[in-house]
Amino acid sequence: MAMERETDLPIVVGVDGSEPSLRAVDWAADEAALRGVPLRLVYASLWERYEGAQLAEDLGKPSEQVRAEDIVATAAQRARLRRAEVSIATDVLPEEPEYTLLRESRIASLLVTGTRGRGALTEALLGSVSLTVAAHAHCPVIVVRGSHDNQSLPATHGRIVVGVGGGARTTDGAEEKPTSAAAVRFAFEEARRRGAEVEAVRAWRCPAHETTDHPLLTGEPARLHEQRAAEALETALRDAPADVVLHRRTAEGHARTVLADASRHADLLVVGARRRQRHFGLQLGRVTHGALHRSSCPVAIVPESG
Structure with a gap:
């Protein structure tokens, strides 16, 4: 039997009945x-062990009436009302939620989850x-953030931000190729689908211990x-496609702060995560x-590999 092409793989959503998962x-x-x-909605029945006992209260039912079938049926109905043209499948699995979703990620084009927070604080x-x-x-995993009601925010900014990370230092102090190649490709692919622009951001900082007495840094x-x-940004973007509008930006500060600020004017923030040997x-x-x-x-x- 021929292998399923990556473009045919479903988008998998972990659902649990909460408002964040419905936004997802x-x-x-x-x-x-x-x-x-296709869209695949998956419920792992042991989810409440990890995420708290408020699920029944959120749904307005006694806990004994909260059934997995109700949760996935509600999620499927919501998806059909939003996008009638999408093929939808559901599954209820009596397993650990992490195990279920990680296994599903092997046969998915994307895995989507909510934040699982409740209210403005959580x-x-x-x-x-x-x-x-x-x-x-x-x-790739999408964690849906950016709204505090029970609706997913529409894409209104027409911009996707991608964080370009730095590579390790070589023995002479030079920086190796940035480790964001897959994230950059993903950002451009999403921009094409949405007709959006891409803003590639590289944060930088001058460490406090590096003074003008340093022989390589004298004066500046x-x-x-x-x-x-x-230079790292240009290296990461050297294969940028010509059919997507690209903005390059370097910014001084902690990368996590710079990217959080950039996300205020974006429809999607893309970051890479490296696979490391000797780690799971x-x-x-x-x-x-x-x-x-x-x-x-x-x-x-x-x-990201490497």
Whole structure:
């Protein structure tokens, strides 16, 4: 039997009945329509063990009446009302939610989750399932942020922001090729689908311990760091397609802060996460972790090799 092409793989959404997961369904339905792929809604019945006991209260039912079938049926109906042209499948699995979604990520083009937060305060915090999935999935993961009601925000900015990270230093102090190749490709592909522009951002900082007494930094330490950031950005974007409007920007500051600020005027924030040997799956660094918790728009976490 022929292998399924990547473009035919479904978008998988983890649902649990909460408002954040229903916003994730909205976002995923729109994306499935853009890509022309099926939508798969998955409920893992042990989810409440990790995410709290408020699910029944959220749905306005006694806990004994909250059934997995009701949850996925409600999510499917919502997706059909939003995007009638999308093919929708559902599944209820009596498994650990992390295990279920990580397995699903092997046969998905995208894996979409909500933040699992409740209210203006807890919305800033990711649930343990969403954070684990973002760290270890085998396909790009979208964590839907940026709205505090039960509706997914429409794409209104026409802009996708991608964070361009730096590579490791060589022995002579030069920076190797930035480690954001997959994230940059993903951002351009999404921009094409949406007719959006791309803003590629590279943050830089001048460490406090680097003074003008340093032989390589005499007189202009900040300027040298900014120049290195600009060079890293150009390296990452050297294969940028000509059919997408591209804005390049370097900014001084912590990358997680710079990207969070940029997300205020974006429809999607894209960051890469590296696979590391001797670790299981993706390890979220401080930048990616900060983006997931502070972004004003949905965040795409794209696996990077190397």
